[in-house]
Amino acid sequence: xxxxxxxxxYEIVVRGRLSNRYExxxxxxxxxxxxxxxxxxxxxxDQSQLYGLLNRLRDLGIELVSVNPAAETGDAx
Amino acid sequence: MHRVELVGTLxxxxxxxxxxxxxxxxxxxxxxxxxxxxxGRENRPFAWISLDTADNDPVRFWDGVFxxxxxxxxGIGGSAQAALHSPGTTVTDQVLPLLINDLAELTEPxxxxxxxxxxxxxxxxxxxxxLLVERLPxxxxxxxxxxxxxxxxxxxxxxxxxxxxxxxxxxxFNVTEAGAFLNDAVGLDLEPDEIARLHERTEGWAAGLQxxxxxxxxxxxxxxxxxxxxxDDQHIVEYLGLEVLDNEPSELREFMLRSSVLERLSGPLCxxxxxxxxxxxxxxxxxxxxxxxxxxxxxxxxxxxxxxFVELLRHELTRTRRGLVVELHRRASAWYRDAGAIHDAxxxxxxxxxxxxxxxxxxxxxxxxLQRGRQETVANWIEKLPSETVVNDPNLCLTEAWLGVNTxxxxxxxxxxEAAGKAAAEGPGSEELPPLESGVASLRAIHRYMxxxxxxxxxxxxxxxxxxxxxxxxxxRPVGCPVLGLSLHWHxxxxxxxxxxxxxxxxxxxxxxxxxxxxASGGLAAIEYERGDAASASARAAEAITLAEEHGLSEHxxxxxxxxxxxxxxxxxxxxxxxxxxxLRASELACRGVASIEIAYSLLALAGIRQRLGRHDDARRIxxxxxxxxxxxxxxxxxxxxxxxxxxxxxxxxxPRAGRTSGGEALSDAELCVLRLLRSELSQREIAGELxxxxxxxxxxxxxxxRKLGVARRAEAISRGRELSLI
Numbered sequence: 001x002x003x004x005x006x007x008x009x010y011e012i013v014v015r016g017r018l019s020n021r022y023e024x025x026x027x028x029x030x031x032x033x034x035x036x037x038x039x040x041x042x043x044x045x046d047q048s049q050l051y052g053l054l055n056r057l058r059d060l061g062i063e064l065v066s067v068n069p070a071a072e073t074g075d076a077x
Numbered sequence: 078m079h080r081v082e083l084v085g086t087l088x089x090x091x092x093x094x095x096x097x098x099x100x101x102x103x104x105x106x107x108x109x110x111x112x113x114x115x116x117g118r119e120n121r122p123f124a125w126i127s128l129d130t131a132d133n134d135p136v137r138f139w140d141g142v143f144x145x146x147x148x149x150x151x152g153i154g155g156s157a158q159a160a161l162h163s164p165g166t167t168v169t170d171q172v173l174p175l176l177i178n179d180l181a182e183l184t185e186p187x188x189x190x191x192x193x194x195x196x197x198x199x200x201x202x203x204x205x206x207x208l209l210v211e212r213l214p215x216x217x218x219x220x221x222x223x224x225x226x227x228x229x230x231x232x233x234x235x236x237x238x239x240x241x242x243x244x245x246x247x248x249x250f251n252v253t254e255a256g257a258f259l260n261d262a263v264g265l266d267l268e269p270d271e272i273a274r275l276h277e278r279t280e281g282w283a284a285g286l287q288x289x290x291x292x293x294x295x296x297x298x299x300x301x302x303x304x305x306x307x308x309d310d311q312h313i314v315e316y317l318g319l320e321v322l323d324n325e326p327s328e329l330r331e332f333m334l335r336s337s338v339l340e341r342l343s344g345p346l347c348x349x350x351x352x353x354x355x356x357x358x359x360x361x362x363x364x365x366x367x368x369x370x371x372x373x374x375x376x377x378x379x380x381x382x383x384x385x386f387v388e389l390l391r392h393e394l395t396r397t398r399r400g401l402v403v404e405l406h407r408r409a410s411a412w413y414r415d416a417g418a419i420h421d422a423x424x425x426x427x428x429x430x431x432x433x434x435x436x437x438x439x440x441x442x443x444x445x446x447l448q449r450g451r452q453e454t455v456a457n458w459i460e461k462l463p464s465e466t467v468v469n470d471p472n473l474c475l476t477e478a479w480l481g482v483n484t485x486x487x488x489x490x491x492x493x494x495e496a497a498g499k500a501a502a503e504g505p506g507s508e509e510l511p512p513l514e515s516g517v518a519s520l521r522a523i524h525r526y527m528x529x530x531x532x533x534x535x536x537x538x539x540x541x542x543x544x545x546x547x548x549x550x551x552x553x554r555p556v557g558c559p560v561l562g563l564s565l566h567w568h569x570x571x572x573x574x575x576x577x578x579x580x581x582x583x584x585x586x587x588x589x590x591x592x593x594x595x596x597a598s599g600g601l602a603a604i605e606y607e608r609g610d611a612a613s614a615s616a617r618a619a620e621a622i623t624l625a626e627e628h629g630l631s632e633h634x635x636x637x638x639x640x641x642x643x644x645x646x647x648x649x650x651x652x653x654x655x656x657x658x659x660x661l662r663a664s665e666l667a668c669r670g671v672a673s674i675e676i677a678y679s680l681l682a683l684a685g686i687r688q689r690l691g692r693h694d695d696a697r698r699i700x701x702x703x704x705x706x707x708x709x710x711x712x713x714x715x716x717x718x719x720x721x722x723x724x725x726x727x728x729x730x731x732x733p734r735a736g737r738t739s740g741g742e743a744l745s746d747a748e749l750c751v752l753r754l755l756r757s758e759l760s761q762r763e764i765a766g767e768l769x770x771x772x773x774x775x776x777x778x779x780x781x782x783x784r785k786l787g788v789a790r791r792a793e794a795i796s797r798g799r800e801l802s803l804i
Contacts, residue, residue, distance in 0.1 A: 016312035025392045036310040049303055051126045058224055060388050063285060 007043040009070045010050060014038050015063040026053060042060060079254060080105075083243060084113045090241035091121070091186075094213050094235055098247035103284025103314075105246040105386040106222040107192055109248065114188075122149035125190040127373070128325075129340060129364035131420060134453035135162060135168055142189070143176075149187055153179050162450055163629035164592055168205045171632055173212075178769040181214035193384075199453070203228050210234070237323040249281030256265075263290035267299060274307045284385050292324070318389040332359050332370075333382075334398065337390035338405045338466035340378045340421075341373065349412040352407055404430045410434065419446075419453060427461045435462060440472040444552055445544055447483065456480055457596070471501035471513050478520045482527065485671045490524045510552040515544035519557035525559050526722050529673040529710025555581075555588040559597035566600055567714040575604050591628040592635060595621045606642050611649065620643045627672030633672025637663045641679040654756070657686050663700075677706040677716050681723055695802050700724070743787055744803060751778040752798050755791055 017033040018040075027049070030044035044050045050067075057064060087109075098106045102311060114123045124145035132138040139161050143154045157175035160166045180187075197203065206219075207229050213219060221227055234240035250258065254756060255276040259265050267275075289306070293299055309316060322330055330372040335351040336342055344357030354358065360380055363370045369386045373379040382390065406429035413422035419442045435458070443455045459467055459477060467473045474497035481490035494517055501513040518541035525534035538561030545551055562578035565571075578597045585593035602617035605745045621639035624633045644660035647653075660683040667679040673755030680703035688696035700723060707720050744752065754764045761779065766771045783789060786797045798804045 016315075017310045018315060019339050021315075021396050022392060025395060038312075056388075059102055059384065061103050061282070061385050062312060063101075 007045055008050075009041065011041050011066075011068050012039065012040040012042065012057070013065040013067075014057060015065055018062070021058070026056065029053070042072065056072045079251065080109065080112060083109055083247060084116050087113050087120075087241065087243070088116065088118050091119075091218060092215070093241040094219065094239040095210055095229075096220045096241045096243070096346070096424075097227075097231070098220070098243045098248075099226055100243075100248050101223050101282075102224055103282065103287075103383070104245055105241075105250040105283035105581045106248065108283070109243065110190060110192065110220065110222060121186050121188050123188045123190055124149045125324065126192065128191060128193045128196050130196050131454070133197060133202070133457070134451055135199060135201045135205070136450040136452075137454065138197070138199070138202050139172065139205075146187065146189065146747055150183060150185070153183070157177075160632065161631055163631070164450065164633050166632045168201065169208050175769065177209070177212050177214060180217045181771070183214075183216040186218070187217045188220055190220040190222070192222045194221045194227055195225045199454075215340055238726045250276070250283060250286060251281060252276045255279075255286055256282060258286055259290050259293075263294060264294055265290065265299070267293075270542065271299060271303050274303055274542065279313060280306045282313070284383075285313040285317065288313065288321055292317050292320045295324070314389055318386065319393070319502040322390075322393065328353070329362070330358060331491075333363070333390055335395050335401070335405055337382065337387050337404065338425075339409060340381065340386065342370065342382070343378055343732040346409070346412050346416075350408045371573055379516060401552060407431060423458050427458070432462055436466070436470055438471060439476065442512065443476045443479075447479070452480055452483055457565065459572075468496050469500050470501075471497045475513070475516050475520060478524075482520065482523050487524060487671055488526050490520070494521050494524060515551060515553045515557070517540045518544055519560070522557055522560045522564065525565050526674070527672045530712045531567045531674065531714040533566045534560060534567050535570075538564055539712060552588075552721060555585040555593045557589040558584055559593045559600065559623060562597060563600045564714075566604055567716060570716045571607065575601065578604070591624055592630055592633065593632075595624040595628075595630055596635040596638065599635070599642070600637050602642040606645060611646055614642055615646055618646070632666070632669075634666050634668075634672070634675070637667035637670075638675055638677050641682050644686070645682050648689070653690055654736075655689060657683075658753075660686055673706045673710050674713060674716055677710075677713070677720070681719060686722065692718050692799065692802070698802075744782060748778050748782050748785070749803060751775060751804050752782050752794065755779070755782075756795050756804060 003066060012029075015037060016039040017036065018031055019033075020031055023031055026040060027042060028039040029046075032039045032041070040053075042050075042053060044053065054064070054067070085403050090096065093345060095239075098109060100106055110125075113119060114125075124142075126132075126141045126145045128138075128141075130749065132141060140158070143158045143161070146153050154176050155181065160171045160175055161168070166172060191206075206227070210219060210229060226613055230242060230628035235242075237537055248633075252273055255265070256269070256272040259267055259272060273291050275286065279289060279668075288567050292306075293302060296302055306316065320334070325333070330349070332351050332353050335353075336347045339346065339350060342360060344360060345466035347356035350353050360370060361377065364372060364377075364380065369383050370380040371383060373381055381387075395572065407426045410422045410425035410429060410431065413425060419438060423435050423438045426432075426438065439455070439458050443458075446452075446455050455476065462473070467477070474493045478490050478493035478497060481487065481493060497513070497520075498517045501517065518537050522534050522541055525531075525537055541553060541557040542561065545554055558577060558581035562574050562581050564775035565574035565577055568574075578600045581597035582594050582601065585591075585597060598617055602614050602621060605617055606613075607616035618639040621636070622643065625633070625636040630636055634765070640659055644656045644658075644663055647656035660679065663679040664676075664683045667676045670676070680699050684700040684703060685694045687693075687699060703723075704720050707716050712715070750768060751764060754767060757764075759767065762772050762777050765775045768775070782794055786794055786801075788794045795804070
């Protein structure tokens with residue numbers, strides 16, 4: 001089922017340090033915190049999933065800093 | 078800005094058409110609106126709707142709006158609400174104009190609040206709200222609270238000075254407010270520098286301050302806590318939310334985590350889901366102590382968690398008790414099912430992954446939801462199921478096909494009918510559910526009829542009736558019978574059609590399916606008219622029209638048939654003007670549907686009357702439309718002969734030359750409506766009554782019509798309007 005779609009990798013930077021406890025809820029995105037910001041790296045199948053992720057961040061009151069597509073580097077580290 | 082100043086700003090802008098409160102969750106949007114409502118300087122009543130995701134069904138959304146308005150002004154929107162529930166109406170065309178008229182006539186102004194508007198994703202609702210904003214009378218102010226800006230033309234409203242905005246920055250607490258909140262409201266005893274550090278760390282964010290206050294309450298080591306909090310860059314919700322949660326007694330913590338799967342909370346529901354019999358008491362305690370739950374009614378029966386907090390609880394529940402989530406949803410589904418709340422039962426069954434239970438509930442209840450106009454709700458249930466599950470379930474395929482028929486998406490219907498037939502052939506049938514084969518055949522008959530293939534519709538309709546397992550209990554019989562009868566009629570089998578339609582009226586009436594009964598009566602009227610029995614035709618048409626009026630079906634495309642017959646009868650009694658009115662209405666209604674056969678039938682009748690009225694260009698244009706409709710049908714039956722006959726008998730004028738229309742300004746839709754009524758004997762006051770508008774509005778429209786047509790008197794306007802084929 002997972003391999004039915006090609007995935008696009010995104011890097012989403014938010015304000016504040018988020019711990020790894022959120023990984024499960026953000027669709028398995030990996031979280032790396034640094035300098036008061038957290039970078040979420042997520043592989044999404046389409047724009048709907050990306051918007052869903054952004055909405056969940058919004059619903060937690062988390063401030064968005066940037067959203068960028070990232071080069072595909074194999075598995076989500 | 079201070080809260081009290083924000084409320085003052087809102088009150089000062091009471092004449093702004095829209096007030097937008099847009100900010101992150103936990104910024105205090107709802108609290109601000111509550112304070113505004115409670116403020117002594119504000120004396121308008123608030124019609125308040127707290128939206129949830131189920132409100133993406135437009136029927137549910139507008140029902141909510143009407144109920145809220147009716148609590149402030151009894152009786153308002155009655156006719157709009159009736160229109161909302163009539164099959165075949167569209168919100169923007171029929172419901173909103175009625176609502177706007179009612180609002181315009183309010184003697185006391187009202188504030189309409191749409192709270193949590195970000196939950197709305199339906200394009201239909203966004204479109205209707207945009208229209209409402211555009212035409213909102215000055216008696217009403219629309220307030221939208223949301224986490225994301227709504228898709229409305231905000232810059233236009235801003236430019237016109239019709240918008241007052243309160244945004245995240247405005248809602249931040251200043252340091253004085255933060256101090257007042259922490260020391261007075263929460264009851265702490267913090268030093269000014271401590272308050273300043275908390276204010277800086279939370280950036281005045283209401284939820285952050287609230288969580289900080291709760292964390293500090295009952296602690297001795299305030300300074301130490303503030304030091305470590307201020308020195309940490311962890312996200313506030315995570316840092317403080319977990320802190321608060323961890324400090325609660327374990328019984329309460331477990332209760333909160335488990336009940337977080339619910340959208341709404343009540344004592345009995347929470348007891349069933351969390352397994353804690355003291356749920357009622359815990360809910361009251363939560364409301365009293367930490368403001369994480371908000372009462373939804375004054376009887377303290379239903380609550381919900383604060384949006385921000387429930388997200389955190391769900392994260393924690395999923396992280397720490399992942400295996401429990403399915404079971405909690407399962408219990409919620411069972412409770413809702415027993416309580417008869419089918420929509421919630423389906424939502425939780427789907428969330429639990431119990432697709433079999435969800436399908437059973439959908440299969441048993443979809444028809445009653447559709448009858449109440451809740452198509453979007455049913456479509457949404459099915460959308461949430463895995464697509465493999467849907468295509469392999471014949472009942473769900475049938476439901477999809479039926480949704481397609483109802484919404485005029487004929488291209489999808491056939492695919493679902495085939496899928497239903499295939500799935501039915503492969504899987505075991507159920508004795509309790511309506512017979513699948515006849516359902517498939519009935520829907521196929523409807524689909525073929527709507528897409529203009531009467532021969533195939535007759536075959537499918539006959540097969541549907543043959544497959545019925547005897548009893549009249551099948552929901553397909555009242556639907557399949559009229560379609561077979563109508564198809565037989567257009568197929569040229571008049572006597573068989575008359576027999577089937579007579580049966581159809583009886584069966585549909587017994588079943589309470591007014592739409593089917595109305596459509597079948599209309600068909601009988603057409604048959605009697607063809608037979609030349611004017612009295613019977615008139616009686617049958619009247620029967621259908623009465624049914625339509627009594628059951629809110631006057632806007633449904635299927636009511637066009639009876640009007641087309643009535644119009645043709647009027648023509649015979651030498652009242653061509655009245656006949657023209659009725660036939661015009663019949664054609665407009667038919668064109669709302671997609672059944673080309675019925676569109677062509679009413680257009681042919683209209684072309685005939687226009688020809689007799691001497692409006693030859695008009696008649697030619699309408700005749701061409703009818704011919705195009707028939708040409709698009711795979712098997713139009715007798716209609717192809719009727720089209721040819723009309724051409725022979727009436728010798729329609731050649732198509733009009735281009736550029737013969739008015740060189741002046743076009744009339745608006747409203748002005749066209751008024752112009753049509755100017756042909757009648759009605760006074761301006763009576764026209765106003767007819768259109769539910771004020772006399773002044775009618776006068777303005779009339780002036781504009783005269784100006785645009787370059788005339789000075791009513792009679793001139795009518796003849797000029799006719800020359801330009803406007804009426």
